[in-house]
Amino acid sequence: MIPAAFDYIRPASLDEACHVLDDAGEEAKVLAGGQSLLPLLRLRLAYPAALVDLGRLPGLRRVEDRGDHVFIGALTTHDEVLRSPVVRGHVPLVALAAATVADPAVRHRGTFGGSLAHADPAGDLPAVALALDCVFVARSAGGEREIPAAEFFVDYLEPALRPGEVLLGVRVPKLGEGWGFHYEKFHRTAQAWAVVGVAAAVRTVGGSIEEARIGLTNMGPTPVRARAVEAALRGVTPARPNGNGAAGGSRDPLRDACGEAAEGTAPPVDLHARPDYRRHLARVLTYRAVRAAGA
Amino acid sequence: MPRITVTVDGIRYEEEVEPRLLLVHLLRDRLGKTGTPVGCDTGNCGACTVMLDGRSAKSCSVLAVQADECDVVTIEGLGRDGELHPMQEAFRTEHALQCGYCTPGMVMAAIDLLRDDPDPSEEAIRQGLEGNLCRCTGYCNIVRAVRRGAQEMSGEEVRTS
Ligand SMILES: Cc1cc2nc3c(=O)[nH]c(=O)nc-3n(C[C@H](O)[C@H](O)[C@H](O)COP(=O)(O)OP(=O)(O)OC[C@H]3O[C@@H](n4cnc5c(N)ncnc54)[C@H](O)[C@@H]3O)c2cc1C
Ligand code: FES
Ligand code: FES
Numbered sequence: 232m233i234p235a236a237f238d239y240i241r242p243a244s245l246d247e248a249c250h251v252l253d254d255a256g257e258e259a260k261v262l263a264g265g266q267s268l269l270p271l272l273r274l275r276l277a278y279p280a281a282l283v284d285l286g287r288l289p290g291l292r293r294v295e296d297r298g299d300h301v302f303i304g305a306l307t308t309h310d311e312v313l314r315s316p317v318v319r320g321h322v323p324l325v326a327l328a329a330a331t332v333a334d335p336a337v338r339h340r341g342t343f344g345g346s347l348a349h350a351d352p353a354g355d356l357p358a359v360a361l362a363l364d365c366v367f368v369a370r371s372a373g374g375e376r377e378i379p380a381a382e383f384f385v386d387y388l389e390p391a392l393r394p395g396e397v398l399l400g401v402r403v404p405k406l407g408e409g410w411g412f413h414y415e416k417f418h419r420t421a422q423a424w425a426v427v428g429v430a431a432a433v434r435t436v437g438g439s440i441e442e443a444r445i446g447l448t449n450m451g452p453t454p455v456r457a458r459a460v461e462a463a464l465r466g467v468t469p470a471r472p473n474g475n476g477a478a479g480g481s482r483d484p485l486r487d488a489c490g491e492a493a494e495g496t497a498p499p500v501d502l503h504a505r506p507d508y509r510r511h512l513a514r515v516l517t518y519r520a521v522r523a524a525g526a
Numbered sequence: 527m528p529r530i531t532v533t534v535d536g537i538r539y540e541e542e543v544e545p546r547l548l549l550v551h552l553l554r555d556r557l558g559k560t561g562t563p564v565g566c567d568t569g570n571c572g573a574c575t576v577m578l579d580g581r582s583a584k585s586c587s588v589l590a591v592q593a594d595e596c597d598v599v600t601i602e603g604l605g606r607d608g609e610l611h612p613m614q615e616a617f618r619t620e621h622a623l624q625c626g627y628c629t630p631g632m633v634m635a636a637i638d639l640l641r642d643d644p645d646p647s648e649e650a651i652r653q654g655l656e657g658n659l660c661r662c663t664g665y666c667n668i669v670r671a672v673r674r675g676a677q678e679m680s681g682e683e684v685r686t687s
């Protein structure tokens with residue numbers, strides 16, 4: 232369908248963008264890559280009075296190594312994120328997840344910030360932001376503020392951004408030595424949203440898990456930080472894949488710990504899966520993700 | 527109404543456009559570039575894929591105003607002097623189309639893929655075309671065509687405009 236009519240504003244600076252958004256209030260929407268917003272407009276599921284296009288603002292499309300963290304500007308495209316040597320080298324979980332988003336053409340336009348600001352629990356990057364304890368930097372006419380990932384995803388498609396606030400970018404902490412990473416996405420076809428996804432960061436010492444951080448995609452109205460399984464994983468020594476563990480017949484303590492992965496979640500029902508099947512997937516995929524992350 | 531300037535298949539156009547006009551409708555309805563079809567309402571099928579400033583994009587998911595001052599290449603801009611582009615020729619040789627609806631998008635996505643990987647494996651081709659759906663030929667001949675197109679083009683610079 233053809234979208235309903237709206238005004239189009241392309242501010243020349245961030246200041247101007249903030250002022251335009253401040254004046255327009257809830258009537259206006261930010262336009263970044265448009266890869267979520269334009270399909271919504273075409274299906275007439277959204278009727279903003281105005282779109283404020285940030286697509287050409289200088290300065291929001293960059294990746295910076297800042298010592299203890301990597302700053303990813305909101306307007307950096309998925310394609311740029313997954314190719315960035317800084318991202319791949321220091322925060323590889325972000326690159327692994329970005330590579331699974333949609334398809335090449337969508338990744339050329341869709342942005343890192345747009346994916347997070349859209350706050351879709353089925354999106355692949357929100358679970359990563361939660362697992363890595365990212366910090367969101369937002370700006371409005373009133374000034375700048377920081378929002379920890381744990382407070383950013385308020386409800387389904389509802390980020391903690393206030394009307395008139397622009398997401399400038401995200402600080403992604405570097406985790407340092409000894410960590411392994413993996414994003415495990417279960418989907419029906421090559422290009423499809425996750426039925427369930429698991430973002431895992433795992434630190435092992437001498438074959439045992441010292442610390443694990445797990446984020447879940449599509450397991451509730453918001454992305455989920457799976458604290459129960461993180462606690463269960465601490466101190467676990469996984470069976471060797473071809474040794475005396477799972478394959479050998481006796482129980483793998485890692486598999487037992489991953490049984491906690493769906494604890495406290497409220498997964499959705501849709502055409503592809505019921506909640507009980509999603510809980511099953513969360514447990515199986517967490518096991519795979521933790522294994523692939525080096526445990 | 528916003529006024530935009532956009533280059534399409536090598537020709538510069540100046541147009542007044544409603545903000546809600548999609549790039550694909552600008553191409554088809556205003557500029558007569560009906561080689562680029564619309565297949566879905568959701569950004570999933572890839573039939574409408576064009577090159578936007580040298581990289582593949584789904585023209586149904588871009589506003590015409592967002593393409594202001596950009597360079598667009600459609601399937602109609604690939605041929606030279608009455609000759610098909612090697613990738614188009616390869617699709618014909620390998621019978622990689624049946625109804626042909628997905629073909630313009632497939633060819634554009636295939637050319638985009640070769641920019642990063644001039645000699646793609648079957649697996650890389652299947653991954654690279656993940657955003658393009660074919661509902662009738664099936665993908666075997668399409669993958670074969672992209673292999674052939676890549677070989678024909680080897681050594682040649684990947685031409686996207
Ligand atoms: C066919 C298809 C398949 C897809 N598959 C996946 C997938 O598998 N996994 C996945 O994670 N995503 C998927 N996506 C979505 C894709 O990741 C989008 O790029 C992303 O969700 C939105 O980014 P965008 O830049 O296009 O944002 P837009 O569509 O421009 O905006 C999305 C929302 O965020 C707001 N917004 C955007 N940027 C900012 C900002 N800087 N500050 C404040 N608000 C902002 C907008 O107002 C809007 O409400 C898919 C999309 C398509 C079309
Ligand atoms: S018509 Fe553009 S992706 Fe289907
Ligand atoms: S040839 Fe008919 S859809 Fe691909």
